[in-house]
Amino acid sequence: MKDILPKALNQLISALEDIEKKFGIKYYLVGGILANIYSIFRITQDIDFVVDINSQNIDIKQYISILRTYNFVPMQDWEQAEIVASETKILQYFDQSERVKFDNYILDKFDRSKYKRIGPISLKKRVKETLFGIECWVASKEDFILSKLVFGGWQDFSDALGCWLRFKDYLDLTYLENTSRDLEIYKEYKLLKSGIEDPDEYFNILKGL
Amino acid sequence: MTTEKDKEVRKISRDFKSKVKLMEKTPLRDLDKMFSEYYDEGIERYIREEKIKHPNMSEKEILIEMYKFSEKLKGRKYKK
Numbered sequence: 001m002k003d004i005l006p007k008a009l010n011q012l013i014s015a016l017e018d019i020e021k022k023f024g025i026k027y028y029l030v031g032g033i034l035a036n037i038y039s040i041f042r043i044t045q046d047i048d049f050v051v052d053i054n055s056q057n058i059d060i061k062q063y064i065s066i067l068r069t070y071n072f073v074p075m076q077d078w079e080q081a082e083i084v085a086s087e088t089k090i091l092q093y094f095d096q097s098e099r100v101k102f103d104n105y106i107l108d109k110f111d112r113s114k115y116k117r118i119g120p121i122s123l124k125k126r127v128k129e130t131l132f133g134i135e136c137w138v139a140s141k142e143d144f145i146l147s148k149l150v151f152g153g154w155q156d157f158s159d160a161l162g163c164w165l166r167f168k169d170y171l172d173l174t175y176l177e178n179t180s181r182d183l184e185i186y187k188e189y190k191l192l193k194s195g196i197e198d199p200d201e202y203f204n205i206l207k208g209l
Numbered sequence: 210m211t212t213e214k215d216k217e218v219r220k221i222s223r224d225f226k227s228k229v230k231l232m233e234k235t236p237l238r239d240l241d242k243m244f245s246e247y248y249d250e251g252i253e254r255y256i257r258e259e260k261i262k263h264p265n266m267s268e269k270e271i272l273i274e275m276y277k278f279s280e281k282l283k284g285r286k287y288k289k
Contacts, residue, residue, distance in 0.1 A: 165229040
């Protein structure tokens with residue numbers, strides 16, 4: 001099988017663009033799939049994206065019934081996926097080739113944790129980019145950095161650092177400053193802009209190692 | 210235990226700043242092509258190897274296990 005991920009992305013974006021047009025559900029891609037355009041080259045296995053169903057008064061059950069018409073494949077079954085998503089606000093399923101996993105985050109405007117607050121913030125500033133020749137909505141560079149600092153794994157810090165080093169002259173620094181304070185990740189942002197150039201150093205300082 | 214020398218060697222061999230420079234000079238279509246080739250080879254080889262170890266597992270089951278393991282490796286504070 002060739003071009004597994006681009007084909008899966010094509011299926012996903014065709015569906016999401018159609019869903020946005022028909023139901024008004026906005027979406028944007030986040031995470032490792034953006035690393036090649038925003039940070040340094042790396043492979044990611046899954047595709048992460050966010051949808052705002054609540055603004056259209058669509059619940060998870062209704063959203064799943066919409067998704068089912070686009071040939072996606074549930075990990076176990078859609079009923080199980082609904083139960084899990086009701087609690088976690090994340091739906092996980094495969095593309096039609098059953099190779100690529102989609103992590104479909106449901107935007108949650110009521111959860112005040114930083115992990116959920118980054119969702120609506122990023123939606124406001126989503127931008128159009130081209131990935132694998134496919135035009136789609138993605139998180140802005142600034143929100144890519146902020147979300148990586150929020151989640152805080154080694155790979156996340158490495159992605160954020162790569163984006164900072166590539167684009168620091170073009171980023172909206174006031175936005176990064178204010179939003180990082182708002183999300184309580186100012187310590188992480190401050191270290192990012194301090195001139196650090198290696199992800200291990202960055203990670204170890206933040207983790208106190 | 211990681212020594213200071215190990216850390217320095219790791220930093221030099223990673224050469225993160227040069228990777229950033231390389232990204233600025235590499236056309237996106239070449240990155241896309243490289244990504245796709247690595248991805249196809251990696252996932253198909255993984256399935257082939259796991260099929261030998263677990264002949265009764267379906268390809269889908271193998272990938273579900275792979276994605277679970279991959280999630281653990283991310284080492285995030287927030288778990289899905």
